[in-house]
Amino acid sequence: MHPSYPAEPYKIKVVEPIAMTTRAQRLQYIQEAGYNTFLLNSQQCYIDLLTDSGTTAMSDNQWAGMMLGDEAYAGSKNFIHLQEVVREYYGFKHIIPTHQGRGAENLLSRLCIQPGDYVPGNMYFTTTRAHQELNGATFVDIIIDEAHDSQIDLPFKGNVDIAKLQKLIDEVGPERIPYVCVAVTVNLAGGQPVSMANLRAVHALCAPLGIKVMFDATRCVENAYFIKEREATHHHQSIRDILKEMMSYADGCTMSGKKDCLVNIGGFLCMNDDELYQRASEMVVLFEGMPSYGGLAGRDMEAMARGIEESVDYHYIHHRIAQCRYLADQLVAAGIPIVQPVGGHAVFLDARQFLDHIPQDEFPAQTLAAQLYLESGVRSMERGIVSAGRNKQTGEHHRPKLELVRLTIPRRVYTYAHLDVVAQACKDLYARRHEIRGMKMVYEPKFLRFFTARFEPLVAQTASRPAAAPQVAELETA
Known part of the structure; x- marks a missing residue:
């Protein structure tokens, strides 16, 4: 193994068979799903890179903890353990468990936002902005301009533009x-x-202005790894210590535990403010459950507490980032356009460049995700104009500069060999990219349309490869 790509820091104990399908089957499946990869069934997917949310393989230690679930309605010992771990590793005083991250986003938005408010953030996220807007706020993007250019290579492309933030404060x-x-x-x-x-x-x-800073801490351990790697003042520090310092610059956070807490379900809202905690404790009962369990069983809280402890292990997070780079390096070597530099949880294909003949209103990223599935059985997801939604005042599409397909790598699930398959599928599709045509949206839900919208090709897609490719060998490369 190349030193840049460390071997898995775990051994496999249990295996799950995965689907092997033909191209004809995949064409039927993607048509039935309205060319939306979210509407495919998991049994129809060969390598599932739809998301890293809740798709983690839990450790034997976490599964052992599941057997120690205290399902008391109030005051569960597992909640006490989770609270202790959050205080130790993140440093926040209070925690409210929720069923997942958007439960925490809902609570925070309802508790803090008044109609007419503005919530600045370093680029929107779909569910986060939806909750903010539903409660009457206007989202304002304050990320550095370079973040909207997929080809600019900067070590900290997620940074807040302090001048943009100051300008908004001065204006409103x-x-x-x-x-x-x-x-x-x-x-x-x-x-x-x-x-x-x-x-x-x-x-x-x-x-000094009394403005709270709330982190979306979903992938905070990945962020801590990049700080250790790229910020000279922190090279010598442990992931755990870097993470604790990061959190010291926030007043609280929302967390989807389904990512960096290494569990399949769960999340929480954290804060240091006693009064906000009291209000959150009252509101969570309406939407989730008691303040000591939120939307979770005791066993899930135990698994999450143990996952937080495991997440700061350097060997684990180093291997996770290396898997992303392994896939990215193969794509770059083949000339396939991706977002640079490679992030911590996924490789993002630049669909605007990949399918440069398809205009954005014909949904190039949605098209590319559907075609990648048809090509290989690899499921990915759109992150472009469909995910961006519509302007709530004008009804027009938001048109983000980034039109992306996300190849999201679940934690501790796939091997480098699986990623070889994904890379080859992308290469094969790139070689015939000019044959691909865009799509039209034929069903659009009111909220978070990327989950359930349906599409149709503008030009009928052929159901087979060129005649030279034998149908019986459809998945020999997949």
Whole structure:
């Protein structure tokens, strides 16, 4: 194994068979799914890179913890353990468990936002912005301009532009900004990290003005790894210590435990403010459950507490980042356009360049994700104009500069050999990219349309490869 790509720091104990399908079957499946990879069944997918959310393989230690679940309705010992671990590793005083990250986003938005408020953030995330807007806020993007260019290679492309934040404060006043939402890392920029120096600067600007800083901490351990690797002042520090310092520059966070907490379900809302915690404790009962379990069983909280402890192991996170780089390096060597630099949880294909003949209103990223599945059985997801949704005032599409397909690598699930298959599928599709035509949307839900929207090709796609490719060998390369 090449030294840049360390071997898996675990051994396999249990295996799960995965689907082997023909191209004819995949054509039927993607048509039935309305060319939306979210609407495929998992049994129809060969290598499933739809998301890293809840798709982690838990450790034997976590499974052992599941057997120690205390399912008391209030005051579960597993909640006490989770609370202790969050305080030790993240440093926040209070924790409210939720069923997943968007449960925490819902609570935070309802608790803090008043109609007419502005919530600045380093690039939007779909569910986060939806909750903010539903509660009357306007999202304002304050990420550095370079984050919107897939080919600019910067070490901390997720940084907040301090001048943009200051400009918004000057224009609307600090009283109209309930909190700044800082994602660590930034998903829709390609999994890009935020530097410690930038986090410190955001906190220094906001604290004297009484503006809270709330992290979207979903992939905070990946962010800590990049700080250790790229910020000279932190080379010598452990992931655990870097993570604790990162969190010290926030007043709280929302967390989807389904990512860096290494579990299949769960999340939480954290804060240091006693009054906010009291209000959150009252509201969570309406939407989730008691403050000591939220939307979770005791066994799930135990698995999450143990996952937080495991997540800061250097060998684990080093291998995780290396898997992303392994796939990215193969694609770059083949001339396939991806977001640079490679982030911590996925490789993002630049669909705008990959399918440069398809205009954005014909959904190039959605098209590319559907075609990749048809080509190989690899499921990915769109992160472009469909995910961006519509302007709530004008009804027009938001048109992000980044039109991406996310190849998301689940934690501790696939091997380098699986990633070889993904790379080859991308190469094969890239070789015939000019044959591909765009799509039209034939069903659009009101909210978060990327989950359930349906599409049709603008030009009928052929169901077979060129005659020279034997049908019986459809999946020999997949």
